[in-house]
Amino acid sequence: MSGPRIDPALYRERDVVPVRRAILSVSDKSGLVELGRALAAAGVEIVSTGSTAGTLTAAGVPVTEVSQTTGFPESLDGRVKTLHPAIHGGLLADLRLEDHERQLTELGIEPFQLAVVNLYPFAQTVAAGAPAGEVIEQIDIGGPAMVRAAAKNHANLAVVVSPEGYPEILAALAAGGTTLEQRRRLAAAAFAHTAAYDRQVADWMAAETGDADRVLRVEATLATPLRYGENSHQRASLYTFPSGRGIAQAEQLGGKEMSYNNYVDADAAVRAAYDFTGPAVAIIKHANPCGIAVASPKAADPIASAHIRAHECDPVSAFGGVIAANGTVTLRMAEQVADIFTEVLVAPDFEPDALTVLGKKKNLRILKLPGDYRREPREFRQISGGVLVQTVDSFDQGVNSAQSDTSTWRLVSGDAVDAATLADLEFAWRACRAVKSNAILLANSGASVGVGMGQVNRVDSCHLAVSRAGERARGSVAASDAFFPFADGLEVLLQAGVRAVVQPGGSVRDDEVIEAAKRAGVPMYFTGERHFYH
Numbered sequence: 001m002s003g004p005r006i007d008p009a010l011y012r013e014r015d016v017v018p019v020r021r022a023i024l025s026v027s028d029k030s031g032l033v034e035l036g037r038a039l040a041a042a043g044v045e046i047v048s049t050g051s052t053a054g055t056l057t058a059a060g061v062p063v064t065e066v067s068q069t070t071g072f073p074e075s076l077d078g079r080v081k082t083l084h085p086a087i088h089g090g091l092l093a094d095l096r097l098e099d100h101e102r103q104l105t106e107l108g109i110e111p112f113q114l115a116v117v118n119l120y121p122f123a124q125t126v127a128a129g130a131p132a133g134e135v136i137e138q139i140d141i142g143g144p145a146m147v148r149a150a151a152k153n154h155a156n157l158a159v160v161v162s163p164e165g166y167p168e169i170l171a172a173l174a175a176g177g178t179t180l181e182q183r184r185r186l187a188a189a190a191f192a193h194t195a196a197y198d199r200q201v202a203d204w205m206a207a208e209t210g211d212a213d214r215v216l217r218v219e220a221t222l223a224t225p226l227r228y229g230e231n232s233h234q235r236a237s238l239y240t241f242p243s244g245r246g247i248a249q250a251e252q253l254g255g256k257e258m259s260y261n262n263y264v265d266a267d268a269a270v271r272a273a274y275d276f277t278g279p280a281v282a283i284i285k286h287a288n289p290c291g292i293a294v295a296s297p298k299a300a301d302p303i304a305s306a307h308i309r310a311h312e313c314d315p316v317s318a319f320g321g322v323i324a325a326n327g328t329v330t331l332r333m334a335e336q337v338a339d340i341f342t343e344v345l346v347a348p349d350f351e352p353d354a355l356t357v358l359g360k361k362k363n364l365r366i367l368k369l370p371g372d373y374r375r376e377p378r379e380f381r382q383i384s385g386g387v388l389v390q391t392v393d394s395f396d397q398g399v400n401s402a403q404s405d406t407s408t409w410r411l412v413s414g415d416a417v418d419a420a421t422l423a424d425l426e427f428a429w430r431a432c433r434a435v436k437s438n439a440i441l442l443a444n445s446g447a448s449v450g451v452g453m454g455q456v457n458r459v460d461s462c463h464l465a466v467s468r469a470g471e472r473a474r475g476s477v478a479a480s481d482a483f484f485p486f487a488d489g490l491e492v493l494l495q496a497g498v499r500a501v502v503q504p505g506g507s508v509r510d511d512e513v514i515e516a517a518k519r520a521g522v523p524m525y526f527t528g529e530r531h532f533y534h
């Protein structure tokens with residue numbers, strides 16, 4: 001074991017530490033003068049670096065310049081200011097130990113009881129697009145050194161790393177000093193701060209050297225523990241990303257506590273509903289849709305129309321489902337939902353009357369999405385020993401996203417369909433993306449009528465979609481999330497009477513599949529892109 005070993009018997013424990021001497025070295029000067037005045041009024045000696053000292057002096061606050069304390073001028077364009085034993089001795093001496101106290105006296109170093117330091121604005125400089133030379137000068141060295149020293153030595157002094165911490169320090173001054181509990185908490189925050197700061201520097205350097213993707217770093221903060229995980233014997237929590245604007249940030253307006261499975265299903269429901277630009281509703285069970293619909297064209301209440309049409313796809317499965325709407329929930333939709341046992345209803349907003357109706361359903365969790373809802377650009381999936389990372393599968397959302405422009409589709413069988421059928425095919429293609437693979441979705445007039453999901457072969461998915469649709473299969477359009485490897489699956493759909501098909505194409509047996517569609521006289525389009533969803 002390296003490092004000094006100190007006999008615990010020599011410690012003189014300290015709880016409340018009165019503040020007699022403080023070092024102030026801040027890049028962000030907000031609140032500085034008020035803090036300085038309060039410290040000076042409390043008789044605290046303030047030691048300060050260049051422009052911090054300048055700001056305080058200009059406000060009439062008495063200050064000792066760091067250079068007076070160190071006997072060295074601040075030098076090398078500010079690269080060396082506080083990096084000196086006269087400063088770090090005062091920050092690191094452990095005054096629980098008589099020997100440290102003796103050494104300080106011998107060296108003529110005064111201890112500090114407070115360090116107020118905030119660092120050069122590195123991240124802001126990078127964000128502003130500054131050239132590398134400027135960015136490098138914003139890598140703070142002396143500041144983090146002081147923060148880390150003071151945080152390590154929290155037994156003896158308190159450290160504050162942002163102006164938000166000043167009121168707490170002023171309150172402690174008034175109370176006679178900082179407490180050990182307080183100093184420990186501030187020290188933990190200080191180490192988190194310098195770690196995050198160094199992370200920003202490391203990430204920038206990695207990007208500069210073309211090595212940005214080498215390490216995956218995910219930062220998320222505990223939002224809430226959950227009652228249990230997927231099953232009651234599993235422990236679970238919700239963590240949120242600092243810049244996240246998704247289901248994890250949704251505001252709960254009513255109902256019981258959200259569960260792990262509620263979050264998974266609500267996320268899948270929102271993913272499905274937000275694939276449509278017009279009013280749309282998705283109903284999810286176990287991460288799979290049992291109904292997706294857009295409003296009928298002339299509906300007086302479009303979102304209510306989308307809901308009832310989604311519900312009609314499979315009312316049996318919709319029992320106990322999770323519903324997402326991509327528009328404001330109206331009173332009418334609320335009244336419809338209130339009649340159906342539903343676990344979660346998530347939407348960007350709710351009419352006040354709708355909330356009154358829904359609020360009476362004590363078991364219904366009501367979630368309001370952030371107005372600027374968006375999915376994270378990357379998705380992670382843990383596997384044993386590692387994690388898989390991919391960009392999200394999204395429609396029409398920039399780099400790497402799939403496109404849904406039907407003009408890029410290739411007609412491989414029959415005559416081009418009319419506009420209404422093309423719109424139906426586009427709806428089915430988008431809706432199919434929300435279905436776990438192997439996915440087959442039958443739709444009519446902008447509403448799903450039969451969903452075959454999660455089967456280990458495509459023929460079974462076709463059978464499932466057709467049997468769920470029943471009579472409604474005839475005259476519907478069909479979408480398949482990936483190509484038909486053989487003609488057999490497609491033939492199930494053709495025999496059920498589908499009137500048009502959309503699928504990615506790309507099978508080595510595409511010729512056989514196309515032949516089957518041609519024989520049935522059914523138009524079929526290839527999109528060239530698939531939407532596996534596992």
Ligand SMILES: NC(=O)c1ncn([C@@H]2O[C@H](COP(=O)(O)O)[C@@H](O)[C@H]2O)c1NC=O
Binds near residue numbers: 025078119120140141
């Ligand atoms: N070089 C040093 O010894 C040093 N000591 C403190 N700083 C930083 O200088 C800034 C304050 O300087 P000024 O008071 O001159 O504005 C603070 O952000 C502090 O973190 C330093 N600057 C960079 O490393």
